[in-house]
Amino acid sequence: MTMHIVFFGDQHLDSLGGAQVSMRLQREFLERAGHTVTVVAPKMHGPRSGAYDPANVDLPSMPITADREYSMSWPGRGTDRFLDRAMTRRPPVDLVHVQADFWGGFIGHRFARRHGIPVVHTMHNRVDVGIRAVTPLAGPVLAVLNLWRRRALPGTGAGSDGWAFLRGLAAGASAVTAPSTHFARRLEQHGVFGRVDVVWNGIDDDVRAATLAAAPEERMPGRPRFVWLGRMSPEKRLLPFLEAFVASGVDAELEIIGGGAQRPAAEKIVAGLPNVRFAGKLTYAETLSRIAAADALVQTSIGFETQGMTPFEAATLGTPSVISDPDIAAELGGGLWAVPDSDAPEAQRIAALAQTLRQAASDISSGTAPVPLEATAEAFRQSSRTAAMIEIYEHVLPESR
Incomplete structure (x- = not known):
């Protein structure tokens, strides 16, 4: 069924x-499978x-x-009102897939409520950690976000921390x-x-x-x-990495992609x-090419x-990674150098990364670098991720459809 x-x-x-990269790929592969996708997001x-x-509805x-x-x-x-008018010019909607954590999430759930449409919600954001990374006033900011959430989506529960915020967003999801x-x-x-399904973001099979x-x-x-590569903001820890690179004294090339x-x-x-070279913002294909050419991400x-x-993209291209986050290292399963002391003070973490x-x-120069797991590379292809998501869509759709 389409x-x-x-x-x-x-x-x-x-x-x-x-x-955004993940959603573009999801849309493309859903369309290849014969489905129609509309993307609602703020106008650039x-x-x-x-x-x-x-395919876009660009909101004011x-x-x-x-x-x-x-x-x-x-x-x-x-x-x-703007969204409802725009959607009257499109086919009847079977499913809402919210992949937003703030205003986009509120707008999507409000739309689904008004029209009685089932919702699949993909959580992309560890809200509490992200906000703590960019402001010393995380507590008050989270309290305001939860107040905003309750006003935009009445009846989605109390609470003032990051988990309460995500619970409220998930309240309307199937x-x-x-x-x-x-x-x-x-x-x-x-x-x-109660049960959260795991569907990795993927890599474009053809690219x-x-x-x-x-x-x-x-x-x-x-x-x-x-x-x-990544967004050059505090939570990505680019500056501590560069301090570690300098402290390491390695005779190596380093390319930094992003802005x-x-x-x-x-x-x-x-x-x-x-x-050390700053490449700036590159296209998706250019970025994957640079990852494939590197010895390590x-x-x-x-x-x-x-x-x-990025470590999953690297793995599927055969490039091992230096991983600071133990959760990501465990998810990858192999083909990596794990950085110890992730819970230590920053100075100790920088020293551990330098080592x-x-x-x-040394491993790269001697030809003994770890090799990414083949199973990880295969499971990360977008075609397999889209097939997994379609199964979830079909499970939540009314049987009478």
Whole structure:
């Protein structure tokens, strides 16, 4: 049976971010399977705002970052009316798939309530950790978020911490999914939802095949090549990583992919090092090509990632990873260097990362680097992830459909 599924996101799918990459792939592979997908998200305002896409409903929005990359839409009656009018020009909706943690989540659940449509909610965000990473006033911020949630979605429960916020979002869902086993179990342990299904975010099958076909069969000679990629913000721990890289003294190349507010500070730490290069923001295919060409990917956030897509992308391309987060290391299962002391004070964590980088560089140079698990690479293909999600969709749809 074919379905019309409506995605709700906090950010437009043309903006930067792991959730946006995942949702673009989900949409593409659902459409390949014969389904219709509509994506509801705030309209972009920056220079990268794209051309009209008939699959998108771009909600009235306001920019919320200086570079105008990200925006927000207010979850209220005006947005509800705009959305309902837009949806009258589209096929009847079978399912709402909320993949948003803030305004997009509120708007999606409000839409599903008004029209009696079942909801699958994918949790992408460890809200409590993320907010603590960017503000010293996490408690008051979470209290305000929960107040906002109760007003936007009446009857979704009390509480003022991050788990209460996620419980409230999940209250209207027929199914909840998470992109990793460790995050799913935490959601269950904190009463967010009774049973959380694990569906990894995936990699584009075709781009993966093309990337592997273009990659050399043997390692190119030269110094060990490390790559780091992501948003340059505190929770990603780019600055501590660069401090560790400098302290390690490794004779290695380092490429840093991405952008964000911490770039000037990052460049200052490694100023004068000719073996460190900032590549800026690259396309999806370019990024995968750089990962495949590297000897090791470095993942440095701790406790924040609900999956951490980059080590999985690296694994499926045959590139091992230096992993700071023990949960991500356990999820990958192999093909990595695990950084110890994840619970230690920051100075000790930096020293442990520096030592792990030295070990990784030594293993790479000697030809003894770990090899990613083949099973992980196969299970990360988007086609298999879409098949798993379709099973969940079909389970929650009314039998009378």
